[in-house]
Amino acid sequence: MSGLTQETSNGGGFDTPGQEPSSHGSYKSYITGFLLSVILTVIPFWVVMSDTPMHLGAALTIIFVLGTGQILVHIYYFLHVDLRAEQGWQAMSLIFTGIILFVVLAGSIWVMYHLHTNMMPPHFINDAESVSARENARVAAPDGETTPETVGHSSHE
Amino acid sequence: MSATTMPGDHVDMPNGPEVVSGIDFHVSGHAHDADHSHDTGTMLGFWLYLMSDCLIFGVLFAVHAVVGQNFAGGPAPADIFEIDMILLSTFMLLFSSITYGFAVINMQQRKLRNTALWLIVTGVFGAAFLGLEVREFLHLWSIGAVPMESAFLSSFWLLVGTHGLHVTVGTIWLCVLLVQLYMHGITDANERRVMCLSLFWHFLDLIWIGVFSFVYLAAVLL
Structure with a gap:
């Protein structure tokens, strides 16, 4: 079994010892990954922390696109996944996990948001309206009369 | 027997x-x-464990996506999150990722002393991250943003707490690994252990990207 895999990898010419060090990275690749990560971290934080007027959709797009980009950077530069590592099983299991994650996340969000709007009984809708009314009152009066324990503490923090 | x-x-x-x-x-x-010691299949097995762990986090993210807006009259993300502190802890994890990478490089050059030093630096950054997280949790608890308050806070504590628990375990593992390196030096077995923890540590940093983007930054804007 192991002799077989050895043979395959040699036959494919993938796991030659000369290529081994690069699969674990060098200072250069780690620093490249680090600098890319810093850029991809700082921009979304800047979007949120600086009070630049920006369309909400644009801000969310920046956050999620750069977050996805940084995940890919980490996978490539830090986790060193490539299509050839471990005869391809590493990349295969990663892609499989990605598909399952997509199904779980997209499916949950899709189904639950539709359930939320389609199946909410009338008295819950009234509740929700009163909650949102309270929320609005809280936003309208930010000096904290409505929820003293929360706003009061966070203001002295 | x-x-x-x-x-x-x-x-x-x-x-x-x-x-x-x-x-x-x-x-x-x-x-x-x-x-190379990782032709034994251990690395692939550990990778498969990480992928299953990734599914656990994926499910927790899905829960947070579903209930993350249900505040039940309690505090909303913009009321309770301190984004500058999150930026600081993000950089703690990012620094610890690159210092762990340096430890791996030194290990492959058979430099035991440098390997141990970089691992210690990694552990310090990991501990700093945990300290910031504990500080945040204590702060949230003191202002009444407890898991019992709303569905949003329940899933927030569960998701971020699970990640913090992983970092805690990783830090303990790091300490044990330092003892093993001190006792036996860079053997094949220790090399394999360092490489496994390397995957684990970088994986936790990767999960944190999802946490800060989705749980903190996007939620504060919404």
């Missing part, structure tokens, strides 16, 4: 050592050929 041998065991016993030595033979032969 041997005191209570059954007749059947006598039949099985000769097979046992044979199989084991067969595995050993392949392992040592492999390590010789590629001069």
Whole structure:
């Protein structure tokens, strides 16, 4: 079994010892990954922390696109996944996990948001309206009369 | 074990050592050929564990996506999150990722002392991250943003707490690994352990990207 895999990898010419060090990275690749990560971290934080007027959709797009980009950077530069590592099983299991994650996340969000709007009984809708009314009152009066324990503490923090 | 041998065991016993030595033979032969300890399958197995762990986090993210806007009259993300502190802890994890990478490079050059030093630096950054997280949790608890308050806070504490628990375990593992390196030096087994923790540590940093983007930054804007 192991002799077989050895043979395959040699036959494919993938796991030659000369290529081994690069699969674990060098200072250069780690620093490249680090600098890319810093850029991809700082921009979304800047979007949120600086009070630049920006369309909400644009801000969310920046956050999620750069977050996805940084995940890919980490996978490539830090986790060193490539299509050839471990005869391809590493990349295969990663892609499989990605598909399952997509199904779980997209499916949950899709189904639950539709359930939320389609199946909410009338008295819950009234509740929700009163909650949102309270929320609005809280936003309208930010000096904290409505929820003293929360706003009061966070203001002295 | 041997005191209570059954007749059947006598039949099985000769097979046992044979199989084991067969595995050993392949392992040592492999390590010789590629001069690499992770051809044993341990690295692939650990990778598969990480992928299943990734699914756990994926489910927790899905829960947070579903209930993350249900505040039940309690505090909303913009009321309770301190984004500058999150930026600080993000950089703690990012620094610890690159210092762990330096430890791996030094280990491959058989520099035990430098390996240990970089691992210690990694542990310090990991501990700093945990300290910031504990500080945040204590702060949230003190202002009443407890898990019992709303569905949003329940899933927030569960998701971020699970990640923090992983970092805690990783930090303990790091300390144990330092003791093993001190006792045995850079052996094949220790090299394999360092590489496994490397995957684990970088994986936790990767999960944190999802946490800060989705749980903190996007939620504060919404």
